Amino acid sequence: MEDLKQLQVDLQVLEKKISDASSNRIKLISGLHILQQNSAKNLIQYLALRNEDIRLLQDNLHQAGLSSLASSESHILKQIQSVRQRLGATLIENEISASDFYSAQNELNQFTYNLFGDKKDASIPHIMVTLDTSFEDNIPLIGNLIVAGMNVARINCAHGDEKNWLTLIEAVHEAADKSGIPCKIYMDIAGPKMRVDLPGKGKKSGKLKVNIEMEILLVETGTEVKHNEVAIACYEIGIFTNLKEGERIIIDDGKIEGIVILKNEAQYLKITRISSKKPFIKKDKGLNLPDTHIDLPALTNADLKAIPFIAQYADIVGCSFLRKPDDLILIREIFSKYESKPKLILKVETPDAVINLPSLLLEAMKDESYGVMIARGDLAVEIGFERLSEIQDEILWICEAAHAPVIWATQVLESFNKSGIATRSEITDAAHAAKAECVMLNKGDYIVDTIKLLKEILSKSGGHRQKKRYTMRPLNIATHFFNQS
Numbered sequence: 001m002e003d004l005k006q007l008q009v010d011l012q013v014l015e016k017k018i019s020d021a022s023s024n025r026i027k028l029i030s031g032l033h034i035l036q037q038n039s040a041k042n043l044i045q046y047l048a049l050r051n052e053d054i055r056l057l058q059d060n061l062h063q064a065g066l067s068s069l070a071s072s073e074s075h076i077l078k079q080i081q082s083v084r085q086r087l088g089a090t091l092i093e094n095e096i097s098a099s100d101f102y103s104a105q106n107e108l109n110q111f112t113y114n115l116f117g118d119k120k121d122a123s124i125p126h127i128m129v130t131l132d133t134s135f136e137d138n139i140p141l142i143g144n145l146i147v148a149g150m151n152v153a154r155i156n157c158a159h160g161d162e163k164n165w166l167t168l169i170e171a172v173h174e175a176a177d178k179s180g181i182p183c184k185i186y187m188d189i190a191g192p193k194m195r196v197d198l199p200g201k202g203k204k205s206g207k208l209k210v211n212i213e214m215e216i217l218l219v220e221t222g223t224e225v226k227h228n229e230v231a232i233a234c235y236e237i238g239i240f241t242n243l244k245e246g247e248r249i250i251i252d253d254g255k256i257e258g259i260v261i262l263k264n265e266a267q268y269l270k271i272t273r274i275s276s277k278k279p280f281i282k283k284d285k286g287l288n289l290p291d292t293h294i295d296l297p298a299l300t301n302a303d304l305k306a307i308p309f310i311a312q313y314a315d316i317v318g319c320s321f322l323r324k325p326d327d328l329i330l331i332r333e334i335f336s337k338y339e340s341k342p343k344l345i346l347k348v349e350t351p352d353a354v355i356n357l358p359s360l361l362l363e364a365m366k367d368e369s370y371g372v373m374i375a376r377g378d379l380a381v382e383i384g385f386e387r388l389s390e391i392q393d394e395i396l397w398i399c400e401a402a403h404a405p406v407i408w409a410t411q412v413l414e415s416f417n418k419s420g421i422a423t424r425s426e427i428t429d430a431a432h433a434a435k436a437e438c439v440m441l442n443k444g445d446y447i448v449d450t451i452k453l454l455k456e457i458l459s460k461s462g463g464h465r466q467k468k469r470y471t472m473r474p475l476n477i478a479t480h481f482f483n484q485s
Helices: 002-023 026-030 034-049 055-063 073-086 101-116 139-148 162-179 301-313 325-335 351-355 357-364 376-383 385-401 414-419 424-435 447-464 476-484
Strands: 126-131 152-156 184-189 207-209 215-220 231-234 248-251 256-263 266-274 280-282 316-319 343-348 371-375 406-409 438-441
Touching: 002 026, 002 034, 002 055, 002 073, 026 034, 034 073, 034 101, 034 357, 034 385, 034 476, 073 101, 073 385, 126 447, 139 162, 139 447, 152 162, 162 184, 162 301, 184 301, 215 256, 301 325, 316 325, 325 343, 325 357, 343 351, 343 357, 351 357, 351 376, 351 385, 351 476, 357 385, 357 476, 371 376, 371 385, 376 385, 376 406, 385 406, 406 424, 414 424, 414 447, 424 447, 438 447
Parallel strands: 126 152, 126 438, 152 184, 184 316, 215 231, 316 343, 343 371, 371 406, 406 438
Antiparallel strands: 207 280, 215 266, 248 256, 256 266
């Protein structure tokens, strides 16, 4: 009996902490879209909970046969109050949260519908497929994708031009009309992705052969170097001036890694790891600086030129390489100039976007609806592959607290898509994607079969989504939010 009394006390203290967290930010919440205010309130309350270490309380609740507060991200205050009532507490009626599991689920479902539209099977997430120029003249294939289950067609504006994009969009619309099944158009703003240039050796061939311990001169793009000089540059001007000795440079999605060294007052990249059978640095491949703080503009000149087209034709727009709320403010401001305003997706692919996720969500809540993409390619390179599983779960929890639809992206069923044979690990990964509201696939020779396999996996996994129990140590993301606000 004493244990139950102590549980009541502990829960009462916890309830006050999370209630105060949202009450103290009522001005912030009231400045958001009216349809998002309840979600913002729950997000702040959940962050307040995750600013505490409640693992012992969870164990005691579980031992008492009560809810351990796990799987309550979407309605955390109501869950705590319900447990207190089970323990015999009498609560003041006007202080009881009206946001319960069902109302929160309804809000998420409505936001998801507003973003991605309708779908045949309500039990599985929406499915997005990335299209490229190879789809331009293949309306039957696009039609097969739509019939198989594609709800959203993705066009990456980092590749091709307006002519290519328009041809793809018209093909999707024609295929959708023929099938009678709607399909949304999603377009990615390319953003300031850093890519490799080869100003010296390898300039003509577009690739530079490397080996372990090799030292490569780092220069600014446009710098004149000898044709046989081993050097690399970054297309983004001024990037290498931010580097410090010992910091890492990762190239081509982690295939090549090195550290910065200083030599004769110049900067060099010393290769420390090559994880590819073909040891080449290739022109235009991605370049990541996970240890370096870089303040890049959210939009490049190429993005600004593409935005009028995107605003006219896209239903949904992916905001790439976001780092802070100001980036989102800028993008929204640019799109506000156009009559057609696509819905925005916050792409989480940098460490800054992870730690600033709550602030990014609250900024996005000024809109009626929005979504989040876990862009696991660049994210894994930036934060370290060993941390990806942990971080993607944290993003899912926080987005669920915000009732924000999530897109699970990058390399889903990639081996099957390319070869027709799935690996065991990618089946498990695809099953994990059932926690998201949308799953993204890339193109492949077996893309239609991949959609069918994904749907089968998701339909079987979806029934287990609420059955996992997590313990709640403090989250750095939550602590960062309260330290900043």
